[in-house]
Amino acid sequence: MISRLFKFNGGVHPPQHKLESANTPIVTVPMPRRLVLPLRQHVGNISKLQVAVGDKILKGQLLAIADGMISAAVHAPTSGTIAAIEAQLIPHASGLPDLCITLEADGEDRWIERQPLDFRALPKSEVIARLRDAGVVGLGGATFPSHVKLREDARHPVATLILNGAECEPYITCDDRLMRERAEEVVRGIEIMQYLLGAPRCMVGIEDNKPEAAAAMRAACAKSATAIEVVEVPTLYPGGGAKQLIKVLTGREVPSGKLPTEIGVQCFNVATAYTVHRFVNFGEPVISRIVTVTGNVAHPGNFEVPLGLAIDELVTAAGGAGSETNGYIMGGPMMGFNLPSIHVPVVKATNCIIASAPRMFPTQPPALPCIRCTRCADACPVNLQPQELYWFAKSQNLEKARDYNVFDCIECGCCNYVCPSHIPLVQYYRFAKSEIIAQDKAKQAANLARERNEFRLARIEREKQERAAKHAQRAAGAKTESSEADEAKKAAIAAAMERAKAQKAEVSPKNTEDLPAAAQAEVAAIDARRAETTSEQPEAGNPVQEKQEN
Amino acid sequence: MSAPPYITGNTSVSMIMLKVLLALVPGIIAYVWLFGSGILITLALASVTALASEALMLKLRRRPIWPFLSDNSALVTAWLLALALPPLAPWWLVVVGTLFAIVVAKQLYGGLGYNPFNPAMIGYAVLLISFPVIMTQWPAPLELAQAKLSFSDQLAYIFGRVLPVGVQLDAISTATPLDYLKTQLKLEHAMADIRHAPVFGVLGAKGGEIVAGAYLLGGLYLVQQRIITWHIPAAFLGGLAAISGIFFVIDPQHYVSPAFHLFGGAAMLCAFFIATDPVSGPTTPRGKLIFAASIGVLTWVIRAYGGYPDGVAFAVLLMNLCVPLIDAYTQPRVFGHEKS
Secondary structure: OOOOOOOOOOEEOOOOOOOOOOOOOOOOOOOEEEEEEEEEOOOOOOEOOOOOOOOEEOOOEEEEEEEOOOOOOOOOOOOEEEEEEEEEOOOOOOOOEEEEEEEEEOOOHHHHHHHOOOOOOHHHHHHHHHHOOOOOOOOOOHHHEHHHHHHHOOOOOOOOOEEEEEOOOOOHHHHHHHHHHHHHHHHHHHHHHHHHHOOOEEEEEEEOOOOHHHHHHHHHHHHHHOOEEEEEEEEOOOOHHHHHHHHHHHHOHHHHHHHHHHOOOEEEEHHHHHHHHHHHHHOOOOEEEEEEEEEEEEEEEOOOOOOOEEEEHHHHOOEOOOOOOOEEEEOOOOOOOOOOOOOEEOOOOOOEEEEEOOOOOOOOOOOOOOOOOOHHHHHHHOOOOHHHHHHHHOOHHHHHHHOOOHOOOOOOOHHHHHHHHHHHOHHHHHHHHHHHHHHHHHHHHHHHHHHHHHHHHHHHHHHHHHHHHHHHHHHHHHHEEEEEEHHHHHHHHHHHHHHHHHHHHOOOOOOOOOOOOHHHHHHHHHHHHHHHHHHHHHOOOOHHHHHOOO | OOOOOOOOOOOOHHHHHHHHHHHHHHHHHHHHHOOOOOHHHHHHHHHHHHHHHHHHHHHHOOOHHHHHHHOOOHHHHHHHHHHHOOOOOHHHHHHHHHHHHHHHHHHHHHHOOOOOOOOHHHHHHHHHOOOOHHHOEEEEEOOOOOOOOOHHHHHHHHHHHHOOOOOOOHHHHHHHHHHHHHHHHOOOOOOOHHHHOEOOOOOOOHHHHHHHHHHHHHHHHHOOOOOOOOHHHHHHHHHHHHHHHHHHHHHOOOOOOOHHHHHOOHHHHHHHHOOOOOOOOOHHHHHHHHHHHHHHHHHHHHHOOOOOOOOOHHHHHHHHHHHHHHHOOOOOOOOOOOOO
8 A cells, every 4th residue: 555645844865874884683792891871861750779789680671760740761781780870971962961770791691581472361450550660662763661652542533644664864773773783673572562442544654775674574564363564655854854754644733732642643763662562572671772883983883782882882783883983873963962971871862873073074164144045945845934933043132043943943953954054053042941931940949939929917917907907806905904005015016117217228229329420419418308208297298398399 | 173064065155155156157158148258357356356345344353364265255245246236337336336345245244144235236326326317328239230349448437437530429329128118018019019129139138148048057956965955046036926927917008028027137047046045044944935936026126116227236135135034944853743
């Protein structure tokens, strides 16, 4: 069955550089002595620790469990001892450290007891809970916990399940190799996903620059009991973006700010399907992934890597980096980021490591002003007006940036790629987004503080009135009280008020303090006059005259 | 190596501007062939003035000189202005026009990317208002000229206003067809008779129509190279053809044919090279259509009823004024949004 395909706006054709790593089989990296496992390898809450330093651990054992709905578990990729639990540098663009478990391998690689799930016999909710505890997250790079997306939702039933095998970023070939070598296992995973979602239709989208992967998947799907369509989509970056792929395959657009289920679609990466299969049919949690290592390395290729392996060891496994290497990119060259250090671990999001050299990614010439040529708008897959957003971000006209839908920007970098003035546009949009978010938060905090203060003032006022009422009651009830005591009280109150007045005069803010001496003297004179008139006023009792004086 | 994307395409502003210059070359060749080599002197004069004044202004504004000078945008302005001027215009006219375009219209507004008006058209409008007589004194196509000037004669005329002995100004200059048409229609002459005057060619002006054809060729190259999109040329020519066509059909005695409008005056130059200036034009596809079609209509209105024979410059400048408004009201639908 040949599906009709649809188009999204724009897109670009960067040089693919896939062949360097796509033509050799996946190599399994030997288990290292030491693994570092960040507790945050997914979108959502950080996992809750289940082990302590010194614990003996088996391969596949749960180290940290999901905390809340949007979270995922972390497991031991091999057997050994917990050597440390501390903040360490993680592969994140921020370069900030995060809590990690250090596992010393004992070299025995002893598994926990593994049990396949009879997923059709168990209630679906049970299978989904097990997937959460298996650490299954989106392996396309976003690492959103998959169990959340696999729940059946009566309000938004999933009519079409889409498997993303587009792999549109240059250099990356891990999904390509996975589909070529393990197509049947991927399809087993897809079947489980389709069963859990109750989706009548299922499509696998693969860019047409991967004919071998498409052929392998087609052959595997032909053997499947369920109908899974393998659709080759045109190679066009960012055709592997979930929303773009959904548009290409179904012709429907996920509404802005909504999830794909809104239009009856759910989308997963093919590698995620593979991990679902490994867990359900073999009881193996997510403890490894396939990573492309390419660029300026001796033997580019794909590697099956235990999570937590240091990236420098992975680069060594690929024959080591060339001498001109000036950095390492995690992800692709369009949306990836420069690693803060090579001594960070492979995590669930690590789909690709590119050793970069100046000849591969030459330094951009200095940015020129925008000439409004609108190549960016022509290339934008979301149909934004990047030149306007740039202008608003640059001038910090953030409300305008929001009006022009900066939050619909997927940061794919197409605008940047085509800009003849070499303006780092994506940077500007990120800045605008984070500024707007920060301002919104500040505004919320200010509103909350104002509400609290208003409430407090109201409470004080209410208490005052209550007290006054009580006093009045008491006074009415005790007329016999001696007038002497009353007098003393009055005097004390008067004295206290005088003191308060003096204090107030002292601490009341003066915006006149910085003025020169002459001006200060003038201000003092005016203050004195004012004090005089106000003190005179009640005695004079002549408001008309007062008005005239003013 | 700090932020993604780490790769970019190999476009640059200087490359874009270079291709625009390249696209003008067929028009210039036709120009030289039909009107003589004087235009090359004007082009050179405008280029030198533009580069020198741009460099000076960048220095005064404390901006890096080389990155901006090498973007070729000053040359594009210079060439467009030079091609819009009468080919044997005195040297100072070219210099004054170019200076105004680069210094006032471009650099004083902030330089590349910041000028709200098309600099070449500002330069042209200033000259047309200040020196209307010289600006409408066009040399006749060589085919019609009674005397032919050598290159050195043209040089002497441009720099010293000296004509060779025995040659009168009338022998080399003529009214442009648009000008001729306007005065003859005012004298209530019949259109059929007017069109038989020697200054008219098959479509537009004799000679001028061929230059226009060469501009069209260069413009199509720009579209093919994706330097410009089809929107502005198509909408401009469409707008001009539509309104001139309607009036031509209703009253052919007083209104000249759309073909004449399209191939006469600066219409083709405007369609592909002037109205397509990205900096001073709108950015949305619908906005480009509205902008360019309006320029086409305005051009016709000024040609038919205005005080000047050609209306391109004023039409472009008037529509430059409307660009922010056009952009604001023609924002395209964003992915995943309802139709606005």
